[in-house]
Amino acid sequence: MEGQSYARMPRVKIRELRDDYARFELRDTDASIANALRRVMIAEVPTIAIDLVEIEVNSSVLNDEFIAHRLGLIPLTSDRAMSMRFSRDCDACDGDGQCEFCSVEFHLMAVCRNDETQDVTSSDLISSDHTVVPVDYSESAASIDASDGISGNKKGGITIVKLRKGQEVKLRAIARKGIGKDHAKWSPAATVTFMYEPEIHINEDLMESLTLEEKKEWVESSPTPVFEIDQVTQQVMVVDAEAYTYDDEVIKKAEAMGKPGLVEINAKQDSFIFTVETTGAIKASQLLLNAIEILKQKLDAVRLSEDTVEADDQFGELGAHMRGG
């Protein structure tokens, strides 16, 4: 296999980046890569979540499994997850998942002594590791509330169970590393999606044959604000191509108006616009980096190593290619 490499050099341009939200462009690559990235982000980037619950006292209205399930779904800050071990292949504890390398212990003790209903929330969980704690947006949410002039409830966190007077919950929980493929509670992604970048060409000559009324009608036929009429020149312009959802509404409208070919819209096959939202377990930027890292590891597992040359015969040229030849 001489020469010519088919490798492309994808480019990433970040549009918007917050702790739990990212929007970026991915260019010069294929749908397979974009989708692989999406799938890995949802299902294979590890996080930490409560996996084992030992209930000592539970006199609440919810049964043990119900509470255990709710505990599992609480997102925990998982910046440590990539370097942690899976408890199933942890040497230190022989796979029982109780050591510091593969697990984090939590305690929850709550008794209601008042006449009012008491909320037991994720902020009542006491962690044995200060780097792994329930995700809490109450501070940032409180600042938003304050700016709105609404006082949010004092205690943040995710409600686990509500207690009446005299009811008690006391338990020990073990959080472990896992991936979204095993259980959705380990998925760090709330939303990962991409769309193809649209290319919109307006046939100017045909467009000018429309009256202003018709133009307005046509522009309004799109449910999303893709087009606009210039106040001065009264020309139809594309204001936000990415708002287009490939619903073909405007094309159908043009045909209904007897002007087929008024606009031509194509999806660029090699540019994608990603939207990533996380549960807060890890930062959106970290989620992307971790996903790329895991994708690389998976590819390494597929690629044949140097010493398996004897497999060359059965793979032929493909074998050489896989070894990077």
Add this chain to the structure above:
Amino acid sequence: MGRKSGKSSQTPRMFRRSNINKFGCTLDADGLPHVGQFIRPDEPYCSIYNTERSSVQTLRKKGTEPVYVDYVAVDVKNKKDLQKVNIRFRQPRNPIIGDKFSSRHGQKGVCSQLWPDIDMPFCGTTGMRPDLIINPHAFPSRMTIAMLLESVAAKGGSLHGEFVDATPFRGSVNKNDGESESKSGSLVDDLGLMLRKKGFNYHGLEVLYSGVYGTELTCEIFIGPVYYQRLRHMVSDKYQVRSTGTTDQLTKQPIKGRKRGGGVRFGEMERDSLLAHGAAYLLHDRLHTCSDYHIADVCSLCGSLLTTVFIQPQKRPVRAIGGLPPGRAPKKIMCDACQTSKGMEAVAMPYVFRYLAAELAAMNIKLTLKLSNQAGA
């Protein structure tokens, strides 16, 4: 799952644990399980003490699924000792293939495939992935328009963050009201406009991308929130399998019934199907080999299969051959009617055939077989 036990006061029985093997017993001292206890099949869930015979009887969990004790209620009307309890079991059952689900419009169906989340199609703009996909062929014949309306209305309502009025007599209400939405045509128009305002397709359609390939699906797909509920018909209560097992005493055919480990009948229509396919060996396997295969001894002289008699060979001193188990002399068979063992043949047949011959004989009808080596003779 309720369970009541203990009869009225005539039998001196009460709930109590056996004092003998206290440590091996998972039950509490009152002979009842504790709430939250995990009980596997065949494990005891309560024990009853008979004061008259001073014996302890334990009731064991039937079935094949392990359960949790959800609730134990005790009847204390009888002050002396426990005579009546109510134990409720609970089993965790995640949705699996074969479980039945329904929307609120009678659109019920059975889960046919569980897919990983990442393989489900997704919406490019919102990132929404459906929880459930229903075949559109379910709608035309059943005419459950309400489900489609629910979907659109719920979608519009959740986008706007408001409740949607679902009364079917809305048109008449509006007329009395007079002012708001006086021009409104159909319900669909209102709902469509709700979606439109939020930048969604008027009809509730969305462009989805394949979760497996990441490419755009060729069809636009109708998607929206619909209230779904699980029905109580679950496969774990219904599945039935059998390879070998108990057979009927009279016919030696496999018994029926899920509880008894029986089989599913391979009936006439199934038989016809295999016949039509010409699957002779499979048919023979189902109807004969796996059913009441039987080798009968038939007398070829008189043609009877009921007159065979076994002759016990005279007991000879058994010669022990170095280390081998003593050889068994072959059973000798003779025809009682012909008084000879000549012409005895072994013939494979369904056991019911022999039963038929016996029944006929009881009615004074003789059934004879003509044996031949040639096919079709």
